[in-house]
Amino acid sequence: MTRKWIYPVLLTGLFALLIHLSLPAGCVYGSTTDWLSQHTALAETIRTAMREQHTLLPAYLPLGGGSNGFQFSYYGYLRPDILIGCLLPAVPMYKIVIAYALGGCLLSVLLFYLLLRRHRLSGFDSFMGSVLFLTASCFFHTHRQLMFVNYMPFLLLALLSVKKSPRRMPALLPLWMLLICLHSFYYAPACFVVIGWYWAWLSGRYFFKPWFVSCALGGFLAFALLLPTGLSLLEHRRASASGDAGLTTFFEDFQSLLYSSYGLGVTLIVLYLVVLGVAIRKYRAVSLIFLLLFLWGGISYLLNATLYARAKILMPFLPLLLLHCALILSDLKNGRVSFRLWPFPLLFAVIFRYLHKSYWTLVQADFLFLLAVVLLAMAVSEDRAEASEGAAPVAGSGLRYLLSRFAFLCLLIMPCLFFLRSASKEKFVTQADMDAAIEKPALTLYTDSLYRYDSLVHPLVNGNRDASSVRSKSSMYSSVYSNEYSRVYYDYLKTPVQINNRLAILTANNPFLLNFMGIRYLETSPSQVPAGYRVLWENDTMAVSENESVLPMAYLTSDTMTDTLFNRIKGWEQAEALTRTTVIPDEAADSSTISGKSSSEKEEGWRTKIRYYQPLWSSKEIPATVQLAASGDAKNRSYDLKVTRDSTVILNFQTPVQEQLLLLRFDVANHTGKAVTITINGVKNKLSAPGAAYPNGNGTFQYQFLSASVDGVADSGQGITKLKIKLPKGHYTLKNIRFGLLDASVFQEKAWTAVEALDCDTTKNEILACKASADTDCWFVTSIPMQKGMKLYVDGVATELYTVNTAFAGAKLPAGEHEIRLCLTPPGMKAGIAISGLAGLVWLAILAGRGYRKIRR
Structure with a gap:
């Protein structure tokens, strides 16, 4: 092996070792949150749609009732790993996603090493800088939010292209910019800024014209994706996170830079080098810019398109930051500049803000270890300086050289430990979980495309997974969604909110929803088959059941009511109205299509069949772990609950509820900083913690329980005999408790x-x-x-x-x-394709012109 390959091989070995140590035995390289429920599930669904629709840009996906495919384009439209998946349909998409993510991460590390070498750093100095790059905690997202980092190889290829040709547009630069857009158009603007900054760094004022032309070409090449996606973003809702969002936000603890996997996730050595650079003339300007970038949240706010001031958008600046630090570190190692102790009081003031973090001990160790290494390096550097002044070498100078190298290598220990700490906080998917997620029932269903197939088995995991090539799903989980559809799902049909945010539109055991959305086929656990469904197939963990009485996806009706009347009714009556009639626009209504269930606007209006009542209990089973204080009268009673650990309360009805839809609603006031999740008879509602990234605001819990014999499909015959209430540990108040009853025959009342x-x-x-x-x-x-x-x-x-x-x-x-x-x-798809084609011709013409001029010379 030649010397030039030693450090790349060492980097590859260290990468493999860190990945091996990060991944628990029996686990798949991916998280149980976004990676499983969004990224791999949507990759599989997009691949299926591409193959079935015979196009690389599917017009729609069978999610969310049938949606514009560009609502999901962020998760893989035209991404190379999904295109590869189309060529390998027998290979599970999650395996391709893992291989592509890990391959891209390793390639990024090696390309960054090459970038440092192109800046004339030695192999050892480039190795040190590359280890800092490899261990940045932002690469945590190779197994969570893929698009946070999967553009990195192409950003580095772009920087290498600029380094090679800083005075004119590099030939391949538009291609690398196109690939950045295809991998993560959300991060593309920040990446383009990074490329421009690097270009200005190399060539000064000459950078702007070739950079602007490159950005324009790269962006227009991606217009087949960007234009329809942008129009979809404008049409549909893009949710914002909670917390500070604005130009006045500051990251006083440098959370944008240090430790966090949702920032760059580097350690104190990087902040030390940036602060030290302020005192060095040739590094001062860049150091000050970086300090401003990572301290003031206003730049993040602007790069995040004014959605919020979140540090994750700064991840593309990692290569330039670590290039800057590697140059300073090289000068320190070679004696061109000297270590200083004056930054340490500033570093201590920063880390003191981490005092109450769970990893405070590790932060202290990072500070003390850095201080010890700097002191050792200073001592060795002084000895080396003394040796260079005399004619004769100082005895033991070889040992001092080794100590110097050892001191610098020690700087890499804490970054590796923090990388492993970040991975240890991940909840990786076990192989058993993955097998269960992609399991397909061993039965052939009636292939009527007018009905839907959904799952109550791990609804978040299966929300984006296309279970059938001929049926759509009501569920979806994307940051871009129809606000009107979500409003019907949650506000009108009163579907329980099951997770921390309402971005995920998830199927639940809600009879109103199952009937209205035409969910004829349903996956559940064998013990949780809803009333009205008959089991077609089951094993130990899953049952597939069918309800032939639900509404189809399309039908004819004259049983209608107007928008104006619908907007006048509230609460459960809205779900009842959607079940019994069809709501039509006022301007399209006429006497032939107005249902007899609603009289004219000038008369009494809607005639509800919901009966409100107060249940009587034969017994109550309340464990000692639940401290309950009641207040108010019988109709407006509130319950203040202090629950010392997760507990179950059972309320037994004096008279079972039969042939009825039982409705329950109450408000929740949370008195702690934790989420409140209450499951009743298997139906879950959740109020997210106040500090959640995307709080769901679910302060009113809604439940619907059906005990009925619908078209000959009966339950156990006993009806609803009890409420089994699972309460979480915490302190919260339940108030405004209301019960209602509605005849089960309501689901057969609509004429269609x-x-x-x-x-x-x-x-x-x-x-x-x-x-x-x-x-x-x-x-x-x-x-x-x-x-x-x-x-x-x-x-x-x-x-x-x-x-x-x-x-x-x-x-x-x-x-x-x-x-x-x-x-x-x-909208915009055809125009986008045309613009991309035109940009491709312009790019080819530019390349051909360069080639012609080269031949003439």
């Missing part, structure tokens, strides 16, 4: 006529194809969310679409036999 799915090949952008027979003029109603770019064709003629049930696509339909096709072409 079935449509028939067309048995033919669909086009790439066709969501629904069916034929319908209407005896009279009526409404064609779907539970597919209304979106821009939708077009409805009735017998081949474009027909006006209306928003029905406040969020879904529908239309007026005349009497007769009709063939109906609902299509979705995402």
